[in-house]
Amino acid sequence: MPLVNVIRGERIEPAPFNVRTPYLRVPLWLVLAAWTAKWLWRLFVIYLRFWYVTLPLTGLLALYVRFGWWGPGLALGIPACGLTTWALWHWPSFRRWAWWPTLARWRRFRYRRIWQPAMVTAGLSVSFDSHTILPVLKKVRVVGGTDELTVRMVTGQIPDDFARVSERLMHTFAALGCKVTPGNRPDLVRLTMRRTDPLTTPVGPLPVGAPDYMALPVGLREDGGVYELRLHGTQVLVVGATGAGKGSVIWSIVRALAGGVFAGLVQLWAFDPKGGMELGAGERLFARFTCTDFKAMADLLELALSEAQGRAARLRGHARQHTPSVTEPLIVIIIDELAALTAYVTDRQTKDRIKAALGLLLTQGRAVGVHVIGCLQDPRKEVLPFRNLFPTRIGLRMAEEPEVDLVLGDGMRDRGALCDRIPMSLPGVGYVVLDGDPTPVRVRFSYNTDSHIAALADTYAFDSARVLDGELA
Ligand SMILES: Nc1ncnc2c1ncn2[C@@H]1O[C@H](COP(=O)(O)OP(=O)(O)OP(=O)(O)O)[C@@H](O)[C@H]1O
Ligand SMILES: [Mg+2]
Structure with a gap:
């Protein structure tokens, strides 16, 4: 409420506050001294913080003061000669312990x-x-x-x-x-x-040896090491757009298994619904090969299923995992285009037979040595129900971002599987995802040219005389 002079009837204005700051005279020498102290302190902090640069420099300066240019010259020259000799003598240890x-x-x-x-x-x-x-x-x-x-x-x-x-x-x-x-x-x-990126140059065919089903060498990892694919106890789905290099994944695996094919420990059953264009080149490596007749494909899948179920009955109570032998070899079913079998077949009955046999094979086969390697170009909905039955999935170049998680599993793109970002110039590059492992591994699969495949088929051709099991012969 405003104050009023009751005698004069006038309003009394309140006196303004005195806001003048007190005047303090600071001598110039004090200002300069404070600034100098502040900057000296800052320099001291920087000196301590970057000790790994400042301490050696101090040492070199001290040597210069004491011995002239010889001091720092020798202090730098001797270690430099030592390091160069080490690098030339044994680069891997130099790289590991000094350079990196x-x-x-x-x-x-x-x-x-x-x-x-x-x-x-x-x-x-x-x-x-x-x-x-x-x-x-x-x-x-x-x-x-x-x-x-x-x-x-x-x-x-x-x-x-x-x-x-x-x-x-x-x-x-x-x-x-x-x-x-x-x-x-x-x-x-x-x-x-x-x-x-060490994967920009194509990887040539890897040496063939006795196959280790836990670790088949199929390509190079991005740290430069050989990527070893586990086939034992798993099923493998390979997804990639046209020209992404699905063929190179198949041939890398076939090559890694070729030693076993020759020894009769592995049988490759090839399904090439694209008319034999991809797998026909190595037909002699395959115990079974079918490329045009979908009914024959359904028969073959049912035969593989009955073999898997027979093995399961024999193994029940004795072992939980099958060990490949000449009498009971590892059967690897290679399907170049899965969708051709599960989605594009027009005969309803054949399609249902294929779907039923494939679904059962994927679930029952892996413990009894019947494995499926299925390739897929277009991860469409019809094929998706099978996706979860493949514990190992390989994503090559894909057309769109959502396809990545659809095929490889939720969150895989975020975790680094950028399949939609693989350039067309890098066929055979992809990400391998294992069930239960949150980390996709970036790999370039080895590339086998037609002549490599022909030479492989010449050397390691499947010899039916080695198949002793009458059921499968
Ligand atoms: N690992 C690889 N390294 C280098 N080049 C490769 C590799 N894989 C494939 N290529 C090149 O890419 C081309 C296409 O590869 P491929 O036929 O394997 O693709 P795809 O995924 O099977 O395609 P499609 O779905 O059309 O059959 C090959 O002819 C070859 O030139
Ligand atoms: Mg192909």
Whole structure:
């Protein structure tokens, strides 16, 4: 309420506040001294923070002061000669113990420089109680052409939060690929940034040996090692657009099994519904080969099923997994286009027979040594019911993004299986996903030319005389 002078009847205006700041005279020497102290402190902090640069420089300076140019010259020259000799003498150990750790330190510095904006723009920073909390970059390790970043997540985050933005992280850190996997502690996540691509050049045929069904060499991994596919106890689905290299996956597996075919321990049953164009070249390797008659294909699938069921009856109570032998070989059914059998067959009865036999084979066959390797060009709905019956799935180049999770399983694209981003120039490159394993593995399958296949068929042709089992002969 305003104040009023009751005698004069006038309104009394309140006196304004005195807002003048007190005048304090600071001497110039004090200002300069404070500034100098501040900057000296900052330099000291920088000196400590970058000790790995500043300490050696101090040492070199001390040597220069004491011995002149000879001091730092010898201090640098002797280790340089030693390192060069080591690198020339044994490059793998030099790379492992000297080059990669140095590179990792440099890369860690680079990652840290843009860590904050990268986390904020990817939506991985958390605002809480007017604070912004960032995931912590704990360690950077260089292995081959990849950087492995170990990151401590903010409380409440899970690895899938990082997986969802893996593509964004890949571009932010200028990498060729980013794979997200759980770390070795529940609060850690590992980001594997691919810097170079060792899979740009085609991989030639791999040597043939006695097959190890747990580890068939079929191609190269992106860390440069040989990728070994497990066939024992599994069924394999290969999906890729036309020209993606499904043929090279088939021939890589056939090549890895060829030693077993020759020894009579493996029988390959080939179904090539595209008229024999793909598998016809190696017909002599196959114990059974069918390419035009869908009824014959249905018969063959039913024969394989009855063999699987017979084996199951024989093994029941004795063993839980079949061991291939000459009398009871591993049967590998190779189907070049699965959809041709399950979706495009016009005769309803044949189609139903094929579907029933295939479904049962996929579920009952893997424990008794009857395996299916099915290729699929178009992951359409009709074929999808079978998808979950294949514990091992290989995704090559695909046309569209949603196909990836449809075929490989939910969340696989986020976890790094960017099948829709594989360029046409890289046929035979794909991602292998194993049931229960959250990490897709990027692989380039080996490529067998027509002449390689012909030579393989000449050397390891299936000899029916070796088949002792009268039922199958
Ligand atoms: N692993 C590989 N390395 C290098 N080149 C490859 C590889 N696989 C395939 N190619 C090349 O890509 C071409 C197409 O491959 P392929 O016939 O295997 O594709 P596909 O997926 O079977 O296609 P389609 O569905 O049309 O049968 C091959 O002729 C070959 O030139
Ligand atoms: Mg093909």
